[in-house]
Amino acid sequence: MKSTDLQQQIAVTLLPHFGKKRVRTILRHLGSLDEFFKAKKKQLLEIPGLSEKHIRSIDLDLALKAAEPHADYLVKNGFQSHFYQDESFPKKLNECDDAPLLLYSYGNMDLNVAKTVAIVGTRKASDYGKKLCEELIESFASQNILVVSGLAYGIDIHVHQLCLKQKLQTVGVLAHGLDRLYPAMHRRAARQMLENGGLLTEFLPGTNPDRENFPMRNRIVAGMCDATIVIESGIKGGSLITAELANDYCRDVFAFPGDVSREFSQGCNRLIQQNKAHLITSPEEFLTFMEWGKPVTKQLDLFEKLNEKEKAIVSCFREKMELSFDNLIQHTKLSFSDLSVHLLNLEFSGLVKAFPGKFYRLAL
Numbered sequence: 001m002k003s004t005d006l007q008q009q010i011a012v013t014l015l016p017h018f019g020k021k022r023v024r025t026i027l028r029h030l031g032s033l034d035e036f037f038k039a040k041k042k043q044l045l046e047i048p049g050l051s052e053k054h055i056r057s058i059d060l061d062l063a064l065k066a067a068e069p070h071a072d073y074l075v076k077n078g079f080q081s082h083f084y085q086d087e088s089f090p091k092k093l094n095e096c097d098d099a100p101l102l103l104y105s106y107g108n109m110d111l112n113v114a115k116t117v118a119i120v121g122t123r124k125a126s127d128y129g130k131k132l133c134e135e136l137i138e139s140f141a142s143q144n145i146l147v148v149s150g151l152a153y154g155i156d157i158h159v160h161q162l163c164l165k166q167k168l169q170t171v172g173v174l175a176h177g178l179d180r181l182y183p184a185m186h187r188r189a190a191r192q193m194l195e196n197g198g199l200l201t202e203f204l205p206g207t208n209p210d211r212e213n214f215p216m217r218n219r220i221v222a223g224m225c226d227a228t229i230v231i232e233s234g235i236k237g238g239s240l241i242t243a244e245l246a247n248d249y250c251r252d253v254f255a256f257p258g259d260v261s262r263e264f265s266q267g268c269n270r271l272i273q274q275n276k277a278h279l280i281t282s283p284e285e286f287l288t289f290m291e292w293g294k295p296v297t298k299q300l301d302l303f304e305k306l307n308e309k310e311k312a313i314v315s316c317f318r319e320k321m322e323l324s325f326d327n328l329i330q331h332t333k334l335s336f337s338d339l340s341v342h343l344l345n346l347e348f349s350g351l352v353k354a355f356p357g358k359f360y361r362l363a364l
Contacts, residue, residue, distance in 0.1 A: 006074065008033045009083045009102050010067035010204070017057050020101050025049060027085070070204050079178050080105045090224040092116065096249050099223060100202040106178050107198015109146075109171055111224065115292055116146040118221045118246070120239040121155030121231040122264045129232035129264070130158055132256050136229065137162040139283030143292060146197070148173060148225055150217060150238070155231050157186050160193060170197040173221045175213035179205040215241055222246035227290060230255040230277060233267030240267050243277060253277040254286055284361065306349075309334060310342050314351060317362045325358040 012023050012033065029047045030036050037060055044055050074081060082089040082103040090111040093099045105111075119136065121129055133155060140147065147163050149156040151172030163170035170193055174182075178201060181187050190199060202220060203213065218238055222228055222245035230253070233239040246253045255277035258265025271277035280286050306314065309332070316323055316331045323331070329339055343360065346352035353361050 004071075005033075006081050007064055007067045007071040008037060009081060010070050011060065011063035012036070013101050014063045014066050015058065015060075017054060020098065022049065022054075023101055024084070032085075033083075070206075073179070073205050074104060077178075078106070082111070088112075090116075092226065093220060093224040096219070096223040098219060100220070103200060103202055103220075104178055104204075105171075105198055105200045107171075107194040108196060109169065109198050109200070111146070111171070111200075113144055113146045113169070115144065115290075116148060116225045118148045118225040118228040118242065119155065119159045119231060120149060120221065120228065120233075120242050122233050122237065122239065122267075123152055123154035123156075124264060125154040125158055125232060126262075126264065128258070129155055132231050133158050133162055136231075136283045136286070137166055137168065139287060140168055141166040145169075145292070146171065148221055150175075150221060151181075151183075151186055151190060151199070152238070153183060155239070157189060160186075160189055163197070164189065164192050167196065171200050172198075173217050173224075174199055174201040174203070174209075175217040176209040177201065177203045177205040177207040180208075182209040214238055218242040219245050222251060223249050225251065227252040227254060227286075229253075229280075229286065230268050230271060232256075232258060232264045233271075234264050235266045235270060237267060240271070243271055247276055252290065254280045254289075256280060306346075306351075307342075309338065310346055313339070313342055313346060314362065322355075322359055322361050325360070328360065 044050055084101050147168055147170045149159045160170050181190055218241050222242050228246040230239050230243050243253050255268040255271045258268055272279045312332050
């Protein structure tokens with residue numbers, strides 16, 4: 001992209017009294033930034049919601065001058081830009097009313113893959129939380145899923161590092177400009193992420209990680225993803241803000257329940273209790289809900305070799321993902337001993353998994 005094009009894009013984000021929605025309205029009528037910069041007062045007055053006062057406040061020359069050093073810095077350092085009208089801009093994010101006009105990135109990323117998930121959580125991750133992260137990322141390894149988080153301490157950085165291990169594309173959304181990194185101790189992981197993913201922000205170089213920037217960062221995390229998964233959270237915190245935003249954007253939100261006596265289970269449990277998140281206890285449940293997992297008939301050849309009673313058992317799971325032993329007796333009409341034998345055979349075949357409490361699921 002030419003520096004002058006980027007300069008125009010940055011300039012419109014710097015116009016006083018011109019928020020994201022107003023700029024989008026103007027460009028919807030004029031067609032392009034170039035037309036905006038060439039437009040006469042008469043043309044601008046024809047745009048709904050644009051008054052003479054607004055038009056008098058426009059100083060495009062001043063905005064272009066302010067944008068020039070930023071554009072030069074971005075180009076010189078090999079950073080990419082994504083204007084909301086570009087093909088590279090996250091399409092899911094563009095559906096949100098408060099989406100930014102312009103994003104900046106560093107790395108090698110595709111922001112429009114078919115499956116995108118945000119994984120967020122506490123900065124004080126426990127072994128339990130880390131284990132859940134590991135199971136999730138391992139389940140994503142064979143799929144083209146983009147994993148997004150905030151490069152923060154705890155769950156965020158653990159997720160990014162696991163993605164690196166599994167060679168999954170992962171993007172860290174920043175609350176500051178690309179000329180710095182917070183926290184600095186995550187610099188090595190951030191550098192490794194550039195090969196398959198990288199860093200993304202709406203903030204210009206020179207912007208510090210100020211407190212008010214983090215909720216703005218969180219809306220990008222929530223808005224650009226199909227789903228948000230919360231792994232361990234206190235009753236307050238950034239991950240709950242992200243979950244609330246995802247709900248506002250009509251995205252799916254999931255949470256792993258935790259020990260009611262633990263501080264960093266309270267947020268997840270509250271989300272589930274208030275019906276603001278789907279309860280999940282395994283990666284398979286998430287993948288099945290999103291219809292991202294392998295189909296139930298992944299071992300069709302094995303299914304065809306089953307006897308009639310075993311086929312009847314497997315068929316029960318087409319209506320419900322998890323069934324108890326008693327449920328299976330009720331559905332199949334098999335005796336206790338008969339069902340026990342056939343369930344054991346299905347476990348050995350790798351078609352069914354047993355869980356505590358005599359519950360069973362198909363092994364997806």
